Amino acid sequence: MNPLVPVSTDPGRTSASHRFQRLSVETGIRLALILAIFVVFAASAEDFLSPGNLYSILSQFALLGLITAALGVTMIAGEFDLSVGAMVSVSAVITLKVSDAYSPIVGLLAGIATGALVGVFNGILVAFLRLSSLVVTVGTLVLLTGIAYQIANNSVVSYDNFDVSSAVDDPIAQILSARSLITIGILVLLGLMLRFLRGGRYLYAVGGNRAAAFAMGLPVDRTIVLSMTASATLAALAGGLLAFSLLGASPTTGGSLLLQGASAAMLGGIALSGGVGTATGMALGALTLTALNSGLSLQGVSSALIALINGLVLLIVIVLNARNLGTVNGLLVRMSRPLHSFRGRTENSNGR
Amino acid sequence: MSALTSTPTAETPPGRLTAVRSFFTDSIRANPQGTTVRAAAVVVLLLGIIAIPGFATLNNFKGLLASVSLIGIAAAGMAIITISGNFFMLSMGATTAVSTIVFATTLSLGLLPAIIITVAVGTVVGLLQGLVIGGWGANPIIVTIAAASIILGAGELWSGGLTIFGDGDPSSLNAVLFDILPVQVLVFFAVVILIHFVIQKSPFGRQIRLIGSNRDTAEFAGLPVKRTVIIGYVIAAACAAMAGVLLGAEFDFDVISAVLVGGVVVTGGKGTVLDAAVGAVFIGMVGNLLIVGGQSFALQTVIKGVIVIVAVSAAALLARRKGKR
Numbered sequence: 001m002n003p004l005v006p007v008s009t010d011p012g013r014t015s016a017s018h019r020f021q022r023l024s025v026e027t028g029i030r031l032a033l034i035l036a037i038f039v040v041f042a043a044s045a046e047d048f049l050s051p052g053n054l055y056s057i058l059s060q061f062a063l064l065g066l067i068t069a070a071l072g073v074t075m076i077a078g079e080f081d082l083s084v085g086a087m088v089s090v091s092a093v094i095t096l097k098v099s100d101a102y103s104p105i106v107g108l109l110a111g112i113a114t115g116a117l118v119g120v121f122n123g124i125l126v127a128f129l130r131l132s133s134l135v136v137t138v139g140t141l142v143l144l145t146g147i148a149y150q151i152a153n154n155s156v157v158s159y160d161n162f163d164v165s166s167a168v169d170d171p172i173a174q175i176l177s178a179r180s181l182i183t184i185g186i187l188v189l190l191g192l193m194l195r196f197l198r199g200g201r202y203l204y205a206v207g208g209n210r211a212a213a214f215a216m217g218l219p220v221d222r223t224i225v226l227s228m229t230a231s232a233t234l235a236a237l238a239g240g241l242l243a244f245s246l247l248g249a250s251p252t253t254g255g256s257l258l259l260q261g262a263s264a265a266m267l268g269g270i271a272l273s274g275g276v277g278t279a280t281g282m283a284l285g286a287l288t289l290t291a292l293n294s295g296l297s298l299q300g301v302s303s304a305l306i307a308l309i310n311g312l313v314l315l316i317v318i319v320l321n322a323r324n325l326g327t328v329n330g331l332l333v334r335m336s337r338p339l340h341s342f343r344g345r346t347e348n349s350n351g352r
Numbered sequence: 353m354s355a356l357t358s359t360p361t362a363e364t365p366p367g368r369l370t371a372v373r374s375f376f377t378d379s380i381r382a383n384p385q386g387t388t389v390r391a392a393a394v395v396v397l398l399l400g401i402i403a404i405p406g407f408a409t410l411n412n413f414k415g416l417l418a419s420v421s422l423i424g425i426a427a428a429g430m431a432i433i434t435i436s437g438n439f440f441m442l443s444m445g446a447t448t449a450v451s452t453i454v455f456a457t458t459l460s461l462g463l464l465p466a467i468i469i470t471v472a473v474g475t476v477v478g479l480l481q482g483l484v485i486g487g488w489g490a491n492p493i494i495v496t497i498a499a500a501s502i503i504l505g506a507g508e509l510w511s512g513g514l515t516i517f518g519d520g521d522p523s524s525l526n527a528v529l530f531d532i533l534p535v536q537v538l539v540f541f542a543v544v545i546l547i548h549f550v551i552q553k554s555p556f557g558r559q560i561r562l563i564g565s566n567r568d569t570a571e572f573a574g575l576p577v578k579r580t581v582i583i584g585y586v587i588a589a590a591c592a593a594m595a596g597v598l599l600g601a602e603f604d605f606d607v608i609s610a611v612l613v614g615g616v617v618v619t620g621g622k623g624t625v626l627d628a629a630v631g632a633v634f635i636g637m638v639g640n641l642l643i644v645g646g647q648s649f650a651l652q653t654v655i656k657g658v659i660v661i662v663a664v665s666a667a668a669l670l671a672r673r674k675g676k677r
Contacts, residue, residue, distance in 0.1 A: 080493065125661070125665060129665055129668040129669065129672075130668060130672070131664055131665070131668050132439075132618050132619070134439055134440070134493065134618060135612060135618045135664050136661070136664070138440070138605060138608050138609070138612070138660065139609075139612075139657055139660035139661035139664060140657065140661070141605060141657075142605050142609060142653060142656050142657035142660060143653075143654060143656075143657025143658060143660075143661065144657070145605075145653050145657070146650050146651065146652070146653030146654030146655070146656065146657055147650075147654055148650075149648070149649060149650035149653060150648070150650035150651065150654060153650075154648065154649065154650060256501075258497065259497050259498070259500075259501050262494055262497055263498075266494065272491045272494065302509070304504075304505045304508035304509045305505060305509060306505075307501050307502075307504060307505035307508075308501065308502050308505030308506055308509065309505075310501055311498040311499065311500070311501030311502035311503075311505060312498070312502060314494065314497070314498035314501070315484070315495065315498040315499070315502070318484075318490045318491055318494045318495055318498065319484060319488055319490050321490075
């Protein structure tokens with residue numbers, strides 16, 4: 001081996017077996033956590049494991065799973081998309097309006113296309129203007145909220161086509177539905193893409209060590225644009241399907257999704273510092289949170305207390321993560337100075 | 353820099369115009385975004401007075417000043433967080449909303465005790481977040497998102513989800529001096545000027561700015577980084593609580609918009625509290641103009657979003673050009 005040739009900095013390839021071991025231990029811990037939640041709630045509420053409740057958990061998972069995937073894809077790339085909640089609202093409103101005028105398929109496609117457009121816009125601003133994704137997505141958040149109010153005309157949009165809601169929500173094998181199957185399918189697809197496609201590997205490289213990725217000649221800008229586009233598109237899909245399920249949408253539909261999505265992604269082991277995380281983790285994180293919330297509300301816990309508990313869960317996860325990963329420093333390097341800080345120099349900007 | 357270029361010409365009478373011009377070019381060069389927003393605010397003000405009937409009335413100005421004050425007080429606090437390199441405090445709106453509840457429940461004790469208790473509660477909330485973020489090193493965005501949920505949940509549990517009506521007399525807060533200056537505006541001016549000078553002139557302010565522009569250097573220089581960040585969060589949350597005393601609303605993204613449009617840079621270390629306050633005035637004025645002009649809340653929000661995106665994009669392009677030169 002030539003010692004002058006640098007070893008690959010792609011974290012997925014350097015110590016694959018060691019990494020795989022660590023990841024599977026982490027996945028094991030996550031599975032144990034979900035099992036614990038199921039055991040505790042099943043023991044204390046007999047309805048918890050009933051097909052009806054499992055169906056309801058999976059329906060909530062259908063929404064949260066997509067949002068977690070949206071946030072997860074940007075987090076792996078070392079960015080963050082604050083506008084996912086607003087994107088859900090806009091897409092929900094557009095989907096119903098267009099469905100009403102044309103057909104449900106066209107409506108859903110219109111919602112998804114809007115998402116892709118917004119994502120490309122976000123991505124171009126982040127990648128080519130070297131802006132922090134936080135700043136850009138705060139701007140699009142406000143903009144999208146306004147657009148949602150404008151299209152919905154300040155009120156609730158309703159759509160009385162019950163065929164659509166039964167198409168997405170009718171139980172399949174008692175506990176599944178078309179909506180939850182779509183989410184599961186997309187998470188599987190995302191997992192395969194992250195693991196086996198070159199673009200997926202680029203995502204880890206760009207998020208894990210952007211300076212090294214750039215120095216190796218990887219398409220850093222394109223990868224960032226793609227991840228922001230994937231994020232907004234997934235959020236838009238979630239919004240469209242939610243609107244079909246509720247047969248209604250309002251400018252505030254996406255309200256608390258950012259908190260839940262971020263909690264689920266962190267629970268699933270997606271690191272804010274970028275470069276770490278899997279689709280399995282996202283799925284497990286989303287499932288943990290939906291199971292927890294479902295169990296709590298079965299116990300008769302008020303929605304205010306559930307919001308408080310969700311916040312505490314997120315806080316505990318982030319506090320535990322902070323010590324392991326040194327997130328603030330990593331985040332400062334990767335998020336606030338996306339590229340320009342190391343253009344022209346190639347030293348490791350990984351922080352500590 | 354401005355002293356060097358403008359003083360020699362100012363001595364000779366024909367050079368006075370050049371002196372004025374160089375004053376403007378200097379301030380644009382030193383702070384392009386801040387100067388642009390200031391100029392834009394003046395343009396919007398003139399436009400409103402000339403083109404929109406009902407804008408230039410005493411009552412409208414009072415309402416405008418009051419709403420700008422609330423956002424401005426919170427923006428002054430938010431600016432500290434942004435300057436210190438910790439992006440945004442996404443729990444600010446929640447703190448403000450819950451502070452209103454605290455204020456209303458404690459008002460029976462008297463006005464001053466109620467204010468003190470409310471700001472003290474806000475301080476504790478800020479201290480806890482500061483400890484987790486500054487002391488423990490957790491991610492500022494996620495911690496404050498989580499804090500927002502906890503604060504709102506706790507507030508709702510405390511109030512039982514009901515509206516709380518204060519039992520006391522807060523009327524002196526709604527007093528209006530000289531027929532035109534609401535008390536909120538005086539508080540706004542006082543808070544902005546105080547924090548501006550603290551950040552620009554005091555050792556604490558210099559530490560905040562150095563931590564924002566280069567945290568590693570600040571650590572190597574032996575500055576009390578953790579303590580400084582924690583104090584920053586305490587002040588910011590106290591500002592949010594003060595806004596809650598004056599009138600509560602959830603307005604996180606209005607405040608962030610004000611900070612960003614005013615020219616406080618999210619990478620930290622750049623921009624001043626005054627810039628953020630000017631941003632609040634500008635955003636508030638545009639919103640008011642649209643309302644008085646008969647436009648919808650929706651269009652108002654769309655335009656705010658566009659302003660934020662255009663402002664940050666233009667600043668990024670400008671910084672890039674500067675870097676190439």
